[in-house]
Amino acid sequence: MRKPTILDVAREARVSKTLVSFALNDRPGVSHETRDRILEVASRIGYSRSVSARSLSTNRSYAVGLVMARDPQVIAADPFFPSFIAGVERVLSERGLVLVLSFVESVEAEAASYRTLAADRRVDGVLVTDLREDDPRPALLTDLGLPAVTLGRVAGSVAPAVVMDDTDGITQAVAHLVEAGHRDIAHVAGPTHLLHGARRRAAFVAACKAAGISGDRVVETDFSAGRGAEATEHLLDASVPPTAIVFANDPMAIAGMGIAHSRGLRLPDDLSVTGFDDSDIAAHVFPALTSARTRPARWGEAAAGALLDLIENGSAPDVDLEPAGLVVRKSTAPPRP
Amino acid sequence: MRKPTILDVAREARVSKTLVSFALNDRPGVSHETRDRILEVASRIGYSRSVSARSLSTNRSYAVGLVMARDPQVIAADPFFPSFIAGVERVLSERGLVLVLSFVESVEAEAASYRTLAADRRVDGVLVTDLREDDPRPALLTDLGLPAVTLGRVAGSVAPAVVMDDTDGITQAVAHLVEAGHRDIAHVAGPTHLLHGARRRAAFVAACKAAGISGDRVVETDFSAGRGAEATEHLLDASVPPTAIVFANDPMAIAGMGIAHSRGLRLPDDLSVTGFDDSDIAAHVFPALTSARTRPARWGEAAAGALLDLIENGSAPDVDLEPAGLVVRKSTAPPRP
C-alpha cells in the first residue's frame, strides 16, 4: 500500500494541497473548522509528511549535528555524553528534529565531517563541544554557513554559547579541602588546550590563592584514566607528597585512588581525593568519591533549545546554567596531623 | 552564491543532466572520457549532490538509525557504546551515510521512536541492540518495513544478526578462577530479560557445572553500579561468602570491589573479582581488574556493514565475531587456604 501523500489528504478533505500544507504548518489563512477537518483526515488515513520532500522545498533537513573528535575510550569513560545527548534528544524530538551523530578520530576528520554535513545539507545546525583554545571551528562553521551553538564561550566566536560554570565545582572542592585543614593540595588537570581543562585548572589556582596556599602543583593530562594514574604516581613520588588531590574528572580520580591504594595508602586519611562530573560509579568506589556534580541533561536541553532558536530566528541569546555544586562523600577528610 | 546543482555541472560539461547523474552514480552507459570530464567539472565547481532531492527520487534517506532505551546513567557507565558507534560510523561515512541516534527513556518511547523514523523515512534501516526475551522489536520493524540488523540472535527474528559470543568470556573467567583453586564462585548477573544478561548467566552456570562446582549463587541486577554493589553486599553477608565473584560488567565489578574494600577485605586474597567489557578504567582500579574483553568497534563495523548489505541487496548473512578472551590482571588470585 502506497504511503499517503498530501494529495490524498487534500482529496479526502475536499480541499487543495495548499490548504493542507497550510493547516499542517499552522499557518494563518485556514478557518478553524477546515483546519480541524484536515488534521482529522490526515491522522485518520495515517498521513505523515515526507521529510525529504519538505527538505527539498524548504532547504532544511530537520536534523541537528553533533560531531566529536575524541578517542572512543576517553568518551566511554566520560559520563557526560549519554546524559547530554539524552537532553538534546528530548527537545529535538519534541520539535520533530533528529540528531545526527558523528564520532571521528582526529581534528582534521572533524573539519571534514563538518564540511560534508554542510555540503550535503544534512543538518540545519550543529552543537560544538570540547572547545579548544584558538578553536578553528566557529570560523569554519561561519564560513560553511552552518548555524552553531557552542558549549562554553570561545573568544572570537559569534555563535551563541551555553555555559555551565565548572569553575564553581573546583572552587568548592578546594574550599572544602582547605576547611578540612589541607594546605598541600595538588591538581590533576585536563589538557590546557581544551577550554574546560584550562578553566578548571585556572579555577584551582585561583581558589588556592584565595585560601593563601600554593596552587602550583598541577599536572596536566589528557583526561584519560591512564594519564590520571601516571600523574598521581608523579605527585606521590614527591619528597613531600600532597595531602589532597583535586582531579579534573572522575575516571582520573578513580585511577588515582587505585594508585594510592596500590601504594598502601589509606584513603581518605593519607590522601583526600575529589573528582568532577559525579558519574554513576563515583558513589560506589571505595571510599565513595567526593565529586562536583554537573547537569549534562540540562545542558543538552539548553543547547538544543538555543540551536533551534538560532536556526529558526537567526539569533539566540547565550544561556548561563547554574552550577550544581559539590557532592561530599567519603574520599575527603582532614589530613593526618 | 547559489550552491551548484546538477544542471550547472551539465551545462559546464556540455552534457545533459541525465548523463551527469549517470556518471555520479557510476552507472554504465557513460563513456570513460565523458565520465571523467563530468567528475572533474563537478569537483571544480564544488558540486555536491543534494541529499534531500536524491532522497525524494530514490525513496531512501541515506541514514541509519540507532535507538536506545536505557537510563543515560547506565549507558554512561557502559564502555560499549562509544566504541560501537565509532565502528558504525567508520563504515557509514565511507559510504556516505549518516547515523541518526535516539536515546529514549522507556520501551514504549522506543517503539514510538521507530514508528516516527519509519513514517518520516528518516532512516533506511536500524541497528537493534539490547535484545530482550520475546523482544517485540523485530516484528515491529518488519511491520514497519524497516530493514534491521540485530546485535545478537533472537528467536523468531528474520533480521540478520551480528553476534559476538560473550559466553566465552564468562567461561574463561570461571575456568581461570577454578584453576586458581576457587570452589565457591558467585555471579552478579545482568537482568535476565536482556539476552546478553541471560546468556552470561547461563554461561556461568554451565561453566560451574563443567568444573563440578555449584553454579547457583547468582544475583540478578539491572547492570547498574548501584545494584552491583547491593548484590555484592548480599553475597558477602552469607554465612559462607563466596571466594570469588564473576560480575557481568565492569561498573558492577568496580562497585563490588568498593563494597569489599569498605568491609576491610583484602583483594584479591579475600575475594577474587572479574568484570566484563574491559573498560578503560579496569586497568586502573585497585587491584587492576581481570575482565573479559569485547570488541565493540569491530562489532559496530560488522553491524553497519551487514545493515548496508541488507538495505542494498535485500538480504545479508549473519555474522559471527570472534570472542576476544579474558584479560587477567590483579583482581584474581588463589583463595586463602
Place this chain on the structure above:
DNA sequence: CTGAAAGCGCTTACAG
C-alpha cells in the same frame, strides 16, 4: 552512448 521529460511530495508566491 546521449537527451527531453516526467515524477518524487512537499512549499509558496500569486491570483482570486
Place this chain on the structure above:
DNA sequence: CTGAAAGCGCTTACAG
C-alpha cells in the same frame, strides 16, 4: 478564506 501552478534538485524510464 481558497486553488492552480511553479519550483526545489535529483533519478529514471523512454526514445533516439
